[in-house]
Amino acid sequence: MKQTGSYLKNMRATAPLVHNITNFVAMNFMANVLLAVGASPAMVHAREEAAEFAALAQALTVNIGTADPEWGVAMQEAATVMTDHKRPWVFDPVGVAATRFRQDLSQKLLALKPTVIRGNASEILTLAGLSGSARGVDAGDHVEVAMDAATTLAQSIGGVVAVSGPVDFVTDGTRAFRVANGHPLMARVTVMGCSLNGVIAAFCVDQHVLEATVAALASYGLAGEVAAQTAAGPGSFQPAFLDALAAQTPEDLTAGAKVSAA
């Protein structure tokens, strides 16, 4: 891997337009995260325009948090556009274990071979189960339990899988990294994971997908560490986090990244 900060520097030079089909809870904060980090967000999910819009974007994120059948079609159409243009798209199978609808939709999205899948250990295990490569059990925050599932899932999609947790695990099915940046307050704020998807997508534009994903996780977690230094709780953490993302320099990221080969 190159210096971690170089991936941030390259992303900001491009300021990529990231198209997000994400849940309602995340839309505002995610857009602010992308603006703060230096990318350009757009939230577009209507079936009448999602595919057309995707063709204008450098990257896409798909999150099933508040999907419905219409959105499901829009997601598949937009993802297909990205695959056809060889542009990165990130899939977040949020809460996939909860309902049959999420499992069916996730299976369809998996078949389109996302560039990156990001989820917590439970979600990755469930998803690997859907892909036939592992059994779906509840892993909570135990990233270790999901390592094998992440590896086989990455192999089956020919992409990268990132398992979020106190220490993240990221693999392309062959190589793997751990990212130890972050702070417990991040789990007390909603849509922190969802919003990270956009940062990963932005970093992946025209960069090595595995390494860019690792750098995105480190950048995000480092901003959380900085924000936690001044935050009095989960409320004041949010503005401080956006400020920290915006203020982070490539040098800060290289110095602060806690990345190791796994």
Next chain:
Amino acid sequence: MKQTGSYLKNMRATAPLVHNITNFVAMNFMANVLLAVGASPAMVHAREEAAEFAALAQALTVNIGTADPEWGVAMQEAATVMTDHKRPWVFDPVGVAATRFRQDLSQKLLALKPTVIRGNASEILTLAGLSGSARGVDAGDHVEVAMDAATTLAQSIGGVVAVSGPVDFVTDGTRAFRVANGHPLMARVTVMGCSLNGVIAAFCVDQHVLEATVAALASYGLAGEVAAQTAAGPGSFQPAFLDALAAQTPEDLTAGAKVSAA
């Protein structure tokens, strides 16, 4: 009633999963409120999964602020699941006087006998009118005017009705309490009332419904008082409020609650 703080303590020990079918304006802030207070939020409204998800949750909130006919069905199905499982659900008839659609939907939800109804005086009066127990007139913030309507409404659903205002009125149709916690800045921030529904639902899990509702209102209002001490306006009030909710101890709540029998 036991010590007010004990209801907060018990709620945090459970950290209940609260399923919310709420309006788009409230989704993000409400999720952050629930995380801050120590519960676990999920925002799920699609008809394809609402009932299935409800079966996984310890409590439900239903808010008609941005409903449509599809959501209306999801709300009724999810509420029925909670009733079948004898789990609490909270109904917020926001803006019910404004449109025929809201009145029709509210009537259907009323028939499912919510565990708790929370609204301002106007909403409670309109709702009582729909249930045939009072005339719907505009009461603005005048909680006093809605007391009789709240009492008969509580009797007709066999549940609890909470009328929000400068001093809240809470009744199960027999006993009643006033809660005097709160601060005027709370009315200058959107979805403060909507987000409170989630806190009430969380407190009601496995606790005495009337008393838990009173404790939830006191906890919420007290956090508003604490936040107002440092806020410079309605903008800085929001992060300060979330911080105050997260920092509030059971002892703080017992000491700060302004609860009296009505």
Next chain:
Amino acid sequence: MKQTGSYLKNMRATAPLVHNITNFVAMNFMANVLLAVGASPAMVHAREEAAEFAALAQALTVNIGTADPEWGVAMQEAATVMTDHKRPWVFDPVGVAATRFRQDLSQKLLALKPTVIRGNASEILTLAGLSGSARGVDAGDHVEVAMDAATTLAQSIGGVVAVSGPVDFVTDGTRAFRVANGHPLMARVTVMGCSLNGVIAAFCVDQHVLEATVAALASYGLAGEVAAQTAAGPGSFQPAFLDALAAQTPEDLTAGAKVSAA
């Protein structure tokens, strides 16, 4: 024009109810902006109730950021109610150049002759192109390039067009003003433009539309300048901005407005 602050004073005396059919990203922040500035917001978009609700409101805003065909109908029905009642409505053609769906919907809304259209230079140029009065080209932030298009567009709707940028341009097709208030941090926060629509709508209630629009832009930009003085980045800017809107007095606005005839 009267003293700029007088338009703020009059708006607050009315505290108008502003009905917003806006995008999901903007809903929460826009509602908080309207509460902070002293108006009363409602976010209502379901086709089953939009027109009925519009009849209760003093002003309307329509924003196509996350529209779909159902919303498109609701927008047209609500706008027709406002026109019938001679009440102001503001149209924001956000991202109109991006998709055919947005262009078709914008054309229908244009035909209903909005009281005010607000957009950036690219959007105004595209919209003028749809109305046949100019060619649609990408102008980015270059307000100058869109001046002629804004003028002909204002003439064609018989209303006011406001082009947002570092220096805003506002015209009714005959007279024109420039508003130089604002701060670069405003471009680093999502939905700042969308939320401004509501402030314009509130100011236009029972006031001279061109002058009230100018005053609304000055008020909003001035609050941005004040917020930037204490903000450490785009995160802390948001609460500071809401605080500044709420704290702004008519005298502050008159003293701080950077308005000139164009």
